[in-house]
Amino acid sequence: MNALKEESKDNISRKEVENELEKFIEYGVPIDQAKQTLIKKYGGVAVLTSSTPGERIMIADLKPNQPSVKLLGHIIAINPKEVTxxxxxxxxxxxxxxxxxxTIPFTSWGSINVEKGDVxxxxxxxxxxxxxxxxxxxGDRVQVEKTDKNRLPKDAFEPKELKVNELRSGIGKVDVTARILEINSHDADVNGEPKKVFSGILADETAKAQFTSWHDFNIKKGDVFRITGGYVKSWKGIPQLTFDSTASVKKLEKSKISKDDLESNKMPLHVLVEKRGALDVQVQGTVIDVRAGSGLITRCSECKRVIQDSKCSLHGKVEGITDIRIKLVLDDGTGAVGAILNREVTERIIGMNLNDLKKMKQDDILEMINKLLIANKIILKGNALGDEFGTSIIAQDAKFVDINLKDEAEKLANELEDLI
Known part of the structure; x- marks a missing residue:
């Protein structure tokens, strides 16, 4: 309040200023920037030391929580989004x-007059x-001005050749060679006009990822393509390659990537946690916990959500459907992830079906699951999803690891000899 002019103090209350400040913070504006804006709004003299034009910063040198940065770059992608x-x-x-x-992902909290390709x-x-x-x-203080394309060196526009397992959200101008495993199409509304969009799953020998094409490149399942000029987004940690008519999509010989090379990607848990998500991964570890929510559960007959006391948060009083699942924590010594085993996978790993389990008490079921899984090694295959709570695997298959005691003893003896 001290930075406001004397005449402005009589016209505003502290509560009004606090409410305005709260709105800015909710929209993600840094507190120092919000304060400067309010000072100017109410007639004060803002201290603009942080907005004084400075030296250009390279994207690779950006660090978190910098209040004012100056950059020169080109718009690889830009899309509107409605938020509440x-x-x-x-x-x-x-x-x-x-x-x-x-490259770096950005968010603009107001309208900006730029298009894809602008420098x-x-x-x-x-x-x-x-x-x-x-x-x-x-934020509201930002200045975005179009400038000459020649101000950026040529290599700023050159695509970067990557393997599928190197795709990360925010990477732009990528060059990827992959086999198409799945493809489908749907109609989307773009600026009031219908447009056919193609999406699916692609893979190379390192990993699998989702893709979305906003142009019909005549992509067919089983074909191998070199896709140049796409950019990467992600959903729950799973990378998604996105490209449009400005990209180059070249069909290659199928032998370039053999179908036999596209097995589930085996991954240590610390790598999976770092990536936050992945398609069709295989992990191995020791079960260290069977979490609450395991065993017999009841689902809504309409939406299949788990319900309590026959009441669904969306559909009210419903006829529940009995189901079985296991929620566990897996640790391989390098990291830990959660995992959810649905009915099919649960029945397979415990060797009992749902009808048999319905005849048992819930406590007895949980005791059996704990005795069967805790401290035992298992292999899980499935999709890994990441959110603010961590990384979880939605298992599509699970099996116990066969341990050869003789081989393990020999390995241990060799390790001990190396230490002596």
Whole structure:
């Protein structure tokens, strides 16, 4: 309040200022930036030391929680998104910015007059940390100006050749060679016009990923393509390669990537936790916990959500359907993840079906599951999803690891000899 002019103090209350400040913070504006904006709004003299034009920063050098940064880059992707804050609808924009050092995802909390392919000079942007990565944000103080394409070196626009397991959210201008495992199409509304969108799963010998194509490249299941000029988003940690008519999509010989090379990707748990998600992975570890929510459960007959006392949060009083599942924690010594085993996988690993389990008490079922799984090694196959609570595997298969005691004893003896 001290920075406000004397005449402005009589016209506003502390409560009003606090309410305004709270709104800015809810929209993700850094507190220092929000304060400066309110000072100017109410007639004060803002201290603009943080917005004084400074040296350009390379994207690769950005760190979390920088209050004011200046960048030069090109817009690799930009899309609108509707969000709701305290019941109010708001349009924000998200995309990917690139320069000669790398790429970064950005969010603009207001309208910006830029398009894909524009080279822009950005002042007074700020950074935050999101899920362990730097996120670039454009608040109300940001200045985004289009500039000449020649201000960026040629290599800023060159695609980067990557394997599928190297795809990460926020990477732009990628060059990927992969086999198409699944493809389907659906109609989408783009600026009021219908457009056919193609999506599916692609893979190479390192991993699998989702893809979305906003152009009909005549992509067929089983074919191998080199896709140049796409960018990467993610959903729950699973990478998604996105490309449109500006990309180059070249069909190659199927022998370039053999179908036999596309087995489930075996992955240590610390790598999976770092990636936050993946398609069709195989992990191995020791079961260290069987979590609450395991055993017999009841699902809503309409939406299949787990319910209590025959009441669904969406459908009210319903006729419940009995089901079985296991929720566990797996540890391989390098990291730990949660896992959910559905009815089919649960029946297979415990050797009993749901009808048999219905005849047992819940406590007896849980005791059996604990005795069977705790401290035992298992192999899980499935999709791994990541969120703010961590990484979980939705298991599609599970089996116990066969341990050869003689081989294990020999390995241990060899390790001990190396230590002596």
């Amino acid at each position: 804050v305290k019941g109010e609808n708001r349009t924000i924009y998200y995309g990917i910015l690139g320069d000669e050092s790398g 822009v000079e950005i002042s007074n942007a700020y950074t935050r940390e999101w899920q362990g990565a730097v996120q670039l944000n454009f």
